[in-house]
Amino acid sequence: MGKLIKPSVFGFALLPFFALLLRIYQNDLGPDPAQELSIETGEWTLRFLLLTLAMTPLKQITSLGVFVRHRRMLGLFALFYASVHFLSWMAFLLGFRWFAIAEELVERPYITVGFSAFLILIALGVTSPKAMVRKLGRNWKRLHRLVYLAAILGVVHLLWILRTNIGEAVLYGSILALLLGYRILRFLHTGKRVKSAA
Amino acid sequence: MLIKKPSDIKPSEITPESVYRNRREFMVDGSKLLFGAMAGTGLPALASAQNGDRLKARAPASMQRPAPAPWWVDKFSNIKPAPDAEPFFTGESLTPYQDVTRYNNFYEFGMDKGDPSANSGAFKPDPWSVQITGEVAKPGTYHLEDILKPVDLEERIYRLRCVEAWSMVIPWIGFPLADLIKRFEPTANARYVEFETLVDRNSMPGVTSRFAIVDWPYREGLRMDEAMNPLTMMVVGLYGNYLPSQNGAPMRLIVPWKYGFKSIKSIVKINFRQTQPNTTWNDLQANEYGFFANVNPGVHHPRWRQDMERRLPQTLFSRQHIETRLFNGYGEHVAHLYDGMDLARYY
Numbered sequence: 091m092g093k094l095i096k097p098s099v100f101g102f103a104l105l106p107f108f109a110l111l112l113r114i115y116q117n118d119l120g121p122d123p124a125q126e127l128s129i130e131t132g133e134w135t136l137r138f139l140l141l142t143l144a145m146t147p148l149k150q151i152t153s154l155g156v157f158v159r160h161r162r163m164l165g166l167f168a169l170f171y172a173s174v175h176f177l178s179w180m181a182f183l184l185g186f187r188w189f190a191i192a193e194e195l196v197e198r199p200y201i202t203v204g205f206s207a208f209l210i211l212i213a214l215g216v217t218s219p220k221a222m223v224r225k226l227g228r229n230w231k232r233l234h235r236l237v238y239l240a241a242i243l244g245v246v247h248l249l250w251i252l253r254t255n256i257g258e259a260v261l262y263g264s265i266l267a268l269l270l271g272y273r274i275l276r277f278l279h280t281g282k283r284v285k286s287a288a
Numbered sequence: 289m290l291i292k293k294p295s296d297i298k299p300s301e302i303t304p305e306s307v308y309r310n311r312r313e314f315m316v317d318g319s320k321l322l323f324g325a326m327a328g329t330g331l332p333a334l335a336s337a338q339n340g341d342r343l344k345a346r347a348p349a350s351m352q353r354p355a356p357a358p359w360w361v362d363k364f365s366n367i368k369p370a371p372d373a374e375p376f377f378t379g380e381s382l383t384p385y386q387d388v389t390r391y392n393n394f395y396e397f398g399m400d401k402g403d404p405s406a407n408s409g410a411f412k413p414d415p416w417s418v419q420i421t422g423e424v425a426k427p428g429t430y431h432l433e434d435i436l437k438p439v440d441l442e443e444r445i446y447r448l449r450c451v452e453a454w455s456m457v458i459p460w461i462g463f464p465l466a467d468l469i470k471r472f473e474p475t476a477n478a479r480y481v482e483f484e485t486l487v488d489r490n491s492m493p494g495v496t497s498r499f500a501i502v503d504w505p506y507r508e509g510l511r512m513d514e515a516m517n518p519l520t521m522m523v524v525g526l527y528g529n530y531l532p533s534q535n536g537a538p539m540r541l542i543v544p545w546k547y548g549f550k551s552i553k554s555i556v557k558i559n560f561r562q563t564q565p566n567t568t569w570n571d572l573q574a575n576e577y578g579f580f581a582n583v584n585p586g587v588h589h590p591r592w593r594q595d596m597e598r599r600l601p602q603t604l605f606s607r608q609h610i611e612t613r614l615f616n617g618y619g620e621h622v623a624h625l626y627d628g629m630d631l632a633r634y635y
Contacts, residue, residue, distance in 0.1 A: 122454050
């Protein structure tokens, strides 16, 4: 039973990707498929990032180890969707016009912000194997706290590109605030307990 | 949520791409094609046209809309076809009817591109009246039927460039705004025209959304000389058919050399005034959306580029990224309106 969980999580995490491939194949992304693909892959990046961040609180609340066992894989899927997002932006929205891409990365704040989040995810992905965890020791945890920053930058990136509909950004932002708020409260709470015990 | 229902239009009902392409050659070479049609190759765009009808484009037969009221039928029975030359015609491929009517920015019906076509079912374009106010000799509330009575409808094929960097080519049905304005006899004080879109909480689900930061009603405006320019058009139809709700029924503005948001939809009020009116997007984000909003590849929107555009429809692997032209390619006819103006400052 336990052995089935990992492949199932892997399979489910790939579903949105295959759904998008199917829509590309069926020419079902609407008249502006480049835009639609960017929106979808961007949103799936954020969803996986938030899902990853939800694992630790879920484990602490339920005391079920299953929630953190696949945290790394979920995080890597966030990186995967971010990569597809970045590639499709370069390929389909900017047509690999390198000068325009460089200009956009520097001149458009929302793209700079999103790209920074992407760079963080790459750094976290590269340092995610067990060997790297051992090698980095204490610094590993410090480095991987950057995931909070990546999530915040991701929501800012979304909020910044919107024209008027702030609904989805507000939803993702609220979930992120909840997940970060939980950690802050827990930190303050356990911090106090440690103090009073001393 | 992710997997959409496949299109319910049969491929046979979609006007073949070959018909849209090289329209100019098509018109020159009409006899050959007509022969082809008689030989059974099938040209739905022509097949659905009425006898003696020479419109350049028609909505697919199965997608044609019923008349909002009986008097519309008569009005649409005699439309002057688009000429074969710029500016009221372009040789570029037309954006297919189903894309023009299913990919819309009309926030009163929702924020996503598909929302206006999905959510405008309860919208009633008839009866309709337009309030004329301000600096005119003949203010009042006019029934649309009376507004259109003396008007001769014509077909014009224009490029439409959205500020979001996509564009379409659309065969509109309408008439010059100048003709309408003259009938109300503007006074010497009328230097600007202000337009307003309907706000109806019952038929427009978008206006009750908490997440739309628009201050309804949607408002737009033109300088008087822009409004009187022969290219500026009041539109009541597209593809030879009545204007769908999602495209701004029953009557909207089209200003082809400006970004799409200037071309206000479902107009209920036209106000003539001495001072420049407030406009919705300019109010929301003045550094991003100017009052003039002329299409200009040299002035980027702060958040995205304007030098290229995605001509719709696209597929991922046969993209049409084309260069955006100053005044959307209509400079010859409108550039003089802005002589001496710094277009980077008055964007």
